[in-house]
Amino acid sequence: MLGIFYLLLFYLLGxxxxxxxxGFVPGSVLxxxxxxAALLAGVVNPAHLRKPARFLLDNMMLFFVPVAVGLMAxxxxxxxxxxxxxxxxxxxxxxxxVVVGIMxxxxxxxxxx
Amino acid sequence: MIRGILHSEIFMLxxxxxxxxxxxYLYRRTHWALFNPLLVSMAVIIVVLRLLGIGYEEYSSGNExxxxxxxxxxxxxxxxxYEQIENIRGNALSILTSVLAGSIAGVVSVALIARxxxxxxxxxxxxxxxxxxxxxxxxxxxxxxxxxxxTSVAVIVAGVFGGMVGPWVLRMAGVRDRVAQxxxxxxxxxxxxxxxxxxxxxxxxxxxxxxIGLMGVMTALLIPLLDKLM
Numbered sequence: 001m002l003g004i005f006y007l008l009l010f011y012l013l014g015x016x017x018x019x020x021x022x023g024f025v026p027g028s029v030l031x032x033x034x035x036x037a038a039l040l041a042g043v044v045n046p047a048h049l050r051k052p053a054r055f056l057l058d059n060m061m062l063f064f065v066p067v068a069v070g071l072m073a074x075x076x077x078x079x080x081x082x083x084x085x086x087x088x089x090x091x092x093x094x095x096x097x098v099v100v101g102i103m104x105x106x107x108x109x110x111x112x113x
Numbered sequence: 114m115i116r117g118i119l120h121s122e123i124f125m126l127x128x129x130x131x132x133x134x135x136x137x138y139l140y141r142r143t144h145w146a147l148f149n150p151l152l153v154s155m156a157v158i159i160v161v162l163r164l165l166g167i168g169y170e171e172y173s174s175g176n177e178x179x180x181x182x183x184x185x186x187x188x189x190x191x192x193x194x195y196e197q198i199e200n201i202r203g204n205a206l207s208i209l210t211s212v213l214a215g216s217i218a219g220v221v222s223v224a225l226i227a228r229x230x231x232x233x234x235x236x237x238x239x240x241x242x243x244x245x246x247x248x249x250x251x252x253x254x255x256x257x258x259x260x261x262x263x264t265s266v267a268v269i270v271a272g273v274f275g276g277m278v279g280p281w282v283l284r285m286a287g288v289r290d291r292v293a294q295x296x297x298x299x300x301x302x303x304x305x306x307x308x309x310x311x312x313x314x315x316x317x318x319x320x321x322x323x324x325i326g327l328m329g330v331m332t333a334l335l336i337p338l339l340d341k342l343m
Contacts, residue, residue: 005134011188018248026248028187029326035191040198056186057193057318059138060308061151061276062133063183066176067275068155072162073169073224076125084230085267089243092223093271095302096244097279100324101288101297107207108292 003052006044008037119165124177132157149277151305187304189325190322197319198291208296212324219244222340239263241336243271244247246303249329253336268303275302276309291316299324 014031018024036045078085118124136153149304173180194201201208220241227237242250247268254264279298288294291314298306299321307321314332 007185007188009201010191011184015190020250023248024252025326025329026184026187026246028184029246029249029329030196031184031188032191032322034325035188036194039192039195046192049189049218053189056182056189057311060183060186060304060311061129063179063186063304064151064160064308065129065133065154065271066173066179068151068269069158069162069172069184070169071266071269072159073156073261077260077263078266081236082231084227084232084236085240086270087230088223088227088232088240089267089270090274091226092240092243093275094278094282096215096219096223096284096301097275097282097297098161098288099218100211101283101286101293101307103211103214104204104207104293105288105290107210108290109203109207109271 001049003050006035006049007052007056010038120167120171122175125172126178128158128161129154129176129179132161142194144279147283149273151273152277155273168229181214185302187322187325190307190325193315193319197316200316200320201323202291207321207322208292209327211293211296212300212327213331215244215297216328216335217339219301220332220336224339232257235260236342240267242332243267244275244301245329245332246302246325249333253333257336257340269305272302272305276305279306280308280313292320295320296324300328303328 010031011028013034014025014029017030017034018027035044039046132306133150133154136148136150137159139153139274140148140150162169223243224237227240232240235258238257239254239261241257242253242264245253247265247266250264250268250317251261255261275298277303280294283294288297294313295310295317298310298317303325307325310321311318
């Protein structure tokens with residue numbers, strides 16, 4: 001339960017910080033960074049977080065289902081330019097994947113499994 | 114009586130989780146890329162809602178708790194990042210450089226392709242932040258003349274697509290390094306790419322989480338700059 005409390009607390013702190021910057025960066029992303037910083041600083045004991053974090057992260061894909069179903073409500077919005085939207089989004093997503101993947105592999109400290 | 118149950122929160126939640134588990138089972142049995150659990154769940158749920166005459170608003174409000182869990186799981190990435198700290202050490206500079214390059218390549222490529230296919234300014238501005246996590250993408254889109262609702266669609270499309278084909282594309286491109294795989298998945302497809310990266314491994318997932326934040330901030334700073342140049 002302490003682990004869940006920590007996650008809630010840092011989510012709350014993240015939301016607070018997010019509100020201070022007019023919601024520009026989402027509270028959850030700021031919460032992630034704050035939790036990371038607190039763990040590095042030794043303020044929070046990582047042992048408490050293992051179980052709840054694992055549970056959430058193992059099921060992360062499920063949490064996207066309602067958001068994805070939202071496409072249902074957006075169909076009218078994209079209908080007019082369906083071709084341009086889909087083609088540019090898909091190709092550009094591939095570009096980002098390949099550029100970031102290849103650059104990091106070339107520049108980074110190599111680590112193979 | 115039955116109608117009341119069909120419109121209850123318990124029904125919406127059971128529907129979401131039940132269909133997701135079914136889709137996951139289907140994927141694990143077949144390992145066929147097109148049976149991506151998220152894509153299958155989305156399609157089946159949309160059909161079920163249409164058949165039952167349930168609108169998206171109602172479905173969405175019945176799934177509030179799942180949206181909440183999504184936020185919690187992003188916070189939990191902070192723990193994963195800590196667990197994987199060894200893989201970040203010594204990679205900081207290359208991570209920053211690679212994500213910056215990805216951010217530029219993503220914004221420029223989507224703008225050029227969309228324009229080439231006849232898209233106007235508002236549409237292009239709506240698509241530019243597609244690889245960025247939704248809240249950042251929406252504020253960037255709004256301040257650069259885009260349509261926020263369209264941007265959130267673009268973010269989901271980039272996320273679902275990258276999550277679906279990402280691991281395969283990276284393999285084809287010869288990217289075997291685990292840090293590089295996670296970084297690419299998070300940079301191209303934000304939390305959706307990261308959720309998929311998590312299924313490959315903990316290092317990939319943690320680095321994906323880091324990439325979401327970096328990509329969001331860099332793209333937000335970059336788009337106003339590129340808009341002046343292009």
